[in-house]
Amino acid sequence: MWAFTLRRLLYAVPVLLGVSMLVFALIHLAPGDVVDILVPPEVPKAIADSLRQRFRLDEPLYMQYLAWLGRLLVGDFGVSFFTGRPVAEELSGALGNTLVLALPAAGVGFLLGVVLGALAAYNHDTWLDKLFSATAIVGVSLPHYWVGIVLVAVFAVVLNVLPAQGMGFEGLPTSWEHVQHLILPVVTLSLIPMGVISRLVRANVLEILSQEFVGTLRAKGLFNRRVLYHTLKNALPSTLALMGLQFGYLLGGSILVETVFNWPGSGGLMNLAIFRRDVPVLSATIVVLATIFVVINILVDVLQALIDPRMRR
Amino acid sequence: MADVAVPSTDAATALKRAQQGKGYWRRVWERLREDKVTLAVIGVLAMLLVMVVFAPWFTIHDPYTGSVLRRLKPVGTPGHWLGTDEVGRDLWSRMVYGGRLSLLAGVVPVFLALLIGGFLGILAGYAGGLLNSAVMRLTDVLYAFPSILLAIAITGILGAGLQNTILALTISFIPPIIRISESVTTQVRNLDFVEAARASGARRLTIMRYHILNNVLGPILVYATSLISICIILAAGLSFLGLGVTPPSAEWGLMLNNLRQGIWASPLVAALPGVMIFVTSMCFNLMSDGLRQAMDVRL
Amino acid sequence: MPRPSALLAVEHLTKHFALKGGLFGRTSALVQAVDDVSFTVERGETLGIVGESGCGKSTTARLLMHLIKPDRGSIAFEGQTVGAAEGLSHRQLHRQMQMVFQDSYASLNPRLPVAMSIAFGPLVHGLAKAHALARAMELLAAVGLDPALFANRYPHELSGGQRQRINVARALALEPRIVILDEAVSALDKSVEAQVLNLLADLKARFDLTYVFISHDLNVVRYISDRVMVMYLGKIVEIGPADRVYGDPQHPYTRALLSAMPSMDPRRRTRQAPLSGDPPNPIRPPSGCRFRTRCPLAEKVCETTPPALLALAPDGARRVACHVHVPGSGHTRAAARGAA
Numbered sequence: 040m041w042a043f044t045l046r047r048l049l050y051a052v053p054v055l056l057g058v059s060m061l062v063f064a065l066i067h068l069a070p071g072d073v074v075d076i077l078v079p080p081e082v083p084k085a086i087a088d089s090l091r092q093r094f095r096l097d098e099p100l101y102m103q104y105l106a107w108l109g110r111l112l113v114g115d116f117g118v119s120f121f122t123g124r125p126v127a128e129e130l131s132g133a134l135g136n137t138l139v140l141a142l143p144a145a146g147v148g149f150l151l152g153v154v155l156g157a158l159a160a161y162n163h164d165t166w167l168d169k170l171f172s173a174t175a176i177v178g179v180s181l182p183h184y185w186v187g188i189v190l191v192a193v194f195a196v197v198l199n200v201l202p203a204q205g206m207g208f209e210g211l212p213t214s215w216e217h218v219q220h221l222i223l224p225v226v227t228l229s230l231i232p233m234g235v236i237s238r239l240v241r242a243n244v245l246e247i248l249s250q251e252f253v254g255t256l257r258a259k260g261l262f263n264r265r266v267l268y269h270t271l272k273n274a275l276p277s278t279l280a281l282m283g284l285q286f287g288y289l290l291g292g293s294i295l296v297e298t299v300f301n302w303p304g305s306g307g308l309m310n311l312a313i314f315r316r317d318v319p320v321l322s323a324t325i326v327v328l329a330t331i332f333v334v335i336n337i338l339v340d341v342l343q344a345l346i347d348p349r350m351r352r
Numbered sequence: 353m354a355d356v357a358v359p360s361t362d363a364a365t366a367l368k369r370a371q372q373g374k375g376y377w378r379r380v381w382e383r384l385r386e387d388k389v390t391l392a393v394i395g396v397l398a399m400l401l402v403m404v405v406f407a408p409w410f411t412i413h414d415p416y417t418g419s420v421l422r423r424l425k426p427v428g429t430p431g432h433w434l435g436t437d438e439v440g441r442d443l444w445s446r447m448v449y450g451g452r453l454s455l456l457a458g459v460v461p462v463f464l465a466l467l468i469g470g471f472l473g474i475l476a477g478y479a480g481g482l483l484n485s486a487v488m489r490l491t492d493v494l495y496a497f498p499s500i501l502l503a504i505a506i507t508g509i510l511g512a513g514l515q516n517t518i519l520a521l522t523i524s525f526i527p528p529i530i531r532i533s534e535s536v537t538t539q540v541r542n543l544d545f546v547e548a549a550r551a552s553g554a555r556r557l558t559i560m561r562y563h564i565l566n567n568v569l570g571p572i573l574v575y576a577t578s579l580i581s582i583c584i585i586l587a588a589g590l591s592f593l594g595l596g597v598t599p600p601s602a603e604w605g606l607m608l609n610n611l612r613q614g615i616w617a618s619p620l621v622a623a624l625p626g627v628m629i630f631v632t633s634m635c636f637n638l639m640s641d642g643l644r645q646a647m648d649v650r651l
Numbered sequence: 652m653p654r655p656s657a658l659l660a661v662e663h664l665t666k667h668f669a670l671k672g673g674l675f676g677r678t679s680a681l682v683q684a685v686d687d688v689s690f691t692v693e694r695g696e697t698l699g700i701v702g703e704s705g706c707g708k709s710t711t712a713r714l715l716m717h718l719i720k721p722d723r724g725s726i727a728f729e730g731q732t733v734g735a736a737e738g739l740s741h742r743q744l745h746r747q748m749q750m751v752f753q754d755s756y757a758s759l760n761p762r763l764p765v766a767m768s769i770a771f772g773p774l775v776h777g778l779a780k781a782h783a784l785a786r787a788m789e790l791l792a793a794v795g796l797d798p799a800l801f802a803n804r805y806p807h808e809l810s811g812g813q814r815q816r817i818n819v820a821r822a823l824a825l826e827p828r829i830v831i832l833d834e835a836v837s838a839l840d841k842s843v844e845a846q847v848l849n850l851l852a853d854l855k856a857r858f859d860l861t862y863v864f865i866s867h868d869l870n871v872v873r874y875i876s877d878r879v880m881v882m883y884l885g886k887i888v889e890i891g892p893a894d895r896v897y898g899d900p901q902h903p904y905t906r907a908l909l910s911a912m913p914s915m916d917p918r919r920r921t922r923q924a925p926l927s928g929d930p931p932n933p934i935r936p937p938s939g940c941r942f943r944t945r946c947p948l949a950e951k952v953c954e955t956t957p958p959a960l961l962a963l964a965p966d967g968a969r970r971v972a973c974h975v976h977v978p979g980s981g982h983t984r985a986a987a988r989g990a991a
Contacts, residue, residue, distance in 0.1 A: 053489065054492050054493050057490075057492075057496070058493060058496045058497070061493065061494075061505075062505065062509075065506060065510065066509055068510060069509050069510055069511070176637055176638065179581070180585075180630055180634035180636075181633075182585040182588060182629050182633070184608075185623070185626030185629060185630065188608065188623060188626060189623050189626065191615065192622060193619075196615055196616055196619045197619060203615075287498065288498045291498035291500070292498045292499070292501060294500060294593065295500065295592065309504065310593060312508075313504075313595065314594070318509070321509065322509070325497075325501060325504075325508075328497075328498075328501055329496045329501065332496060332497065332498055
C-alpha cells in the first residue's frame, strides 16, 4: 500500500515538472516580453535593455526556467505587475474565496447528486427515471455560465430578491445577507457536479440492484434499508473517486462562474490578470491550480486503492 | 439470435455480397434510419448549418452596424424580431452570423484532436511498451489541467482570437481522445481474435487494418462526437471571458458577455445567445448518443 | 532423435513468466508455466493433452503456435527446425499448423462477417480476395453451415456451436497439417459438443489432418485421442497410447486423476479423496518431483531428484516420469538396477 502511494507521489513529480515547463513555455511564446508590458513603447532601447538585464531576460532560457522554478518552489511567486503586491498574498486570498464557493457547491452538488441518482435507479423504468434521463441530457448541454446569467436575470433583475453579483463579505459568511450573496453562485456551480455524480450513482446503483445477491436479499425479505446499505457500500469507491475529481474541477475551473458573479476568487483573479496582462499573477495562478488538481488526483487514487484493493497495481 | 433477412438464398449472391463487404456500415445506417430522435436532431443541425452558411439569405440587417438609438430593444420590436444588442445591432442577425464562428470553434478543435489524438492513442495502444509509456506520460502532463484551465492558459497567455482559441481547444481535447483511443486499442489488442489473427501469420499492419481499426474507430468516433457539445460550450465560454473571438465579431459567447451589461434593461435579450449554445450543444449530444446506439453491434 | 514418422518434434520447451511487483516493477518471481517439455506428434494421430488448470497445457499450445516466445527449446516440423536459418520460418509454420481457441465468441472479430474471418488467413498469405472468399464458402459447407445463409452473418448472430464451427473452418482455411484444439469444445453444451466432435472426426479423415487436442475433460480426451499426454505443473508426467494410459495408468497422478472421474457405474465408488491438498504454486514448485507433495508414494529421493520422462518399454511408446518406474533410482518400490 505504501509502495503504491510512494509510486504515485513519485510519479506526480515529472508531471508537475511538465506542467511548470508548459506554463513557462507559454509565457515565453507570448508575443512580446515582460519588459514590453511594463514600459511604454517610447522608452529608448537602452533603458529597455537594461531593464531586461535586471530581470535576467538576456540569460539562456533554461537558466531562466530554473530560476523561476526555484522561486516557485520556495513560495516566491513574484510581484504583480499591476498592484505591486506579492502574488502569493493575492493568490491565497483569492483561493480562500473560491473555497468559500466551492465547498458548499460540492456539498450541495454531491448530496443532491447521490440522492437523485439513487432515486432514479430505484424507480427504474418509471416516469421519474425517464424524467431524470431527460434532465441529465439537458443538464450536460447547458452552459453553466449561462444558467448563472439566467438565474441573475430571474432572481436579481426580475424578482429582485437576491444580489446580482459580488461577494459582499470577507472571509466566511456570518449573516443572512452574506449568505444571500452565496446562493446564486453556489447553485450555479453545483449544477455540473450534481449532473455528473447523479448519472454515475444511478448507473452504479442500477448495476448493483440487478446483481444476484440483491435478489437473494429480497427473497430473504431483507429489502429496503439493508439493500440500500449494501448498495451504497458497493457504489462508494468509484463515486468517491469521481467526487474528488469534480472537486478538483470546481477549484480549477471556477473562472466562468466567478466571472458571471464578479466573485473575487482565483478565477476572478485570473480574469483580471488576463485583462491586465499581469503575467506573474496569471502564470502563478495557473501553476498553483494545476498543482492542486494533481494533488487531488493523487489523493483520489490513493483513496480508491485503499477502499478497493484491486486498484493497486 | 437476431433474425437477419438475407435477401437471396443463392450461394453465389452471398459470395458477391461478402466481397463487397459493406455489411457493417450499412447496418449502422439502417439502424440510424429507424431512430427518429436522432434523425430529427441531425435535421435540426443541418438546418442550422444551412442558415449559418447562407446567413445573408436569412437575415435582413447587417450584424455589424448598429445605432445607439436602437439599443437593447426587446423581443418583438418591429423590424428586429429578437430585439437589439447593447450597441443597437440586430440580435437575430448577430445570432445567425455568430453561429459561424461558434460552430467553427466548436467542431474544428474536436476534429483536429480526433486526428492527432486518435492517431497517437491507437499507435500507443497497439505498440505498447516504451512508445505507450512515452505517449501516456505526455498525456498525463496535459491532464494535470482541468480542461478550462488549459484553454485559458493558452489563450490567456498567447492572446485571444479565433486561431488561438482553436489551438487551445484542440490541445485541451487531445488528452481525453488519446486516453480513450489507447484504452480501447489495448483492450482490443488483447482479445482472442487478434491472437487468432497473429496465429494466421499476419503482419502487424495487416492486423491493424482488418481487426483493430474496425473495432476501435467506432467507439472513438462516438466519444469524439460527444465532445463536440462540450467544445461548443467551452468555445463560447472562452469568448465569454474575452479570450476567444474578439469584438466586433459576432459569436454567441461573446454576445453573452456583452449583453450582460444590459441585463437590467432587457433580461430576455441578454439571455438569448445562451439559448443557441444550449440548443446546439444538446443536438450534438443527442446525435452522439444516437450514433452510439446505432453502432453497438450487440443491440 | 525424432522418429521419421513424427510430424512435429518438440524438444526441451521451456517458458517462465516473469511477475512484476515491488516498488519499481522489478521481476519478483517466475511462474514456471512450461518446463523442459519434450514430445512428438505423429502423422495422422490425435494427441490428447490433459491436466488440471494451470498445468501448462494452454501455454504449450501457444508456444507451439509461436504466439508466445519460448525461453528455451526447439520445435521441428517434418524434421526442419522452426525459426532456424535453414529451417522453417514462423510464417511457414503457420501454414502447417493452426489453432482453435476455447472462447468461440472472443475468437471472432465482432465487426467482420464470418466469411471474412475465415478468408483472412489465405488473404494474408497472398490469395486474392475473391478466391479467399470462395475458399471460405467451401469451408463453411465443409463444417456443415450453409454458405448462402451464414457467409454474411456476424458472430453475435450465431450460436456457440455455430461459432466454433466457424473457428474450425478458419483454422482449416490455410490447409494446415496439424490443428491444435485448445479446449475447443469445453464451453459448449454437451449435445453440441458431441456434434462438433463428430465434425472434427469427419474433417480429420477428409483432410488427412493431425490433431492436438487439449482438454481437462478426461472422457472427451479418451473418446477422441490415439495417444494421451498428461501434464502436471508444467511438466509431462505420463505419455502413451490412450487406451493403455486410461486402462493401466502408471503415474500416481494419472491414477488419481482417473479415479476422480465421476462414473455411472454404481460399483465404482470413491471411498477416499484420491488427491489431497491444493495444487501447489507454479511460482515455487516443489523441489525434485513436482507431484511429491500430493503423492501417496513420495519418498526422500522424490524430494531431491526430479524424475526424467523415461520409456517403460524398449519401444518407447509409453513414458512415465516417476522414480517408482526407474530401476535403481533409490525409490523403495523401484526395481533394482539391471532388473527387467
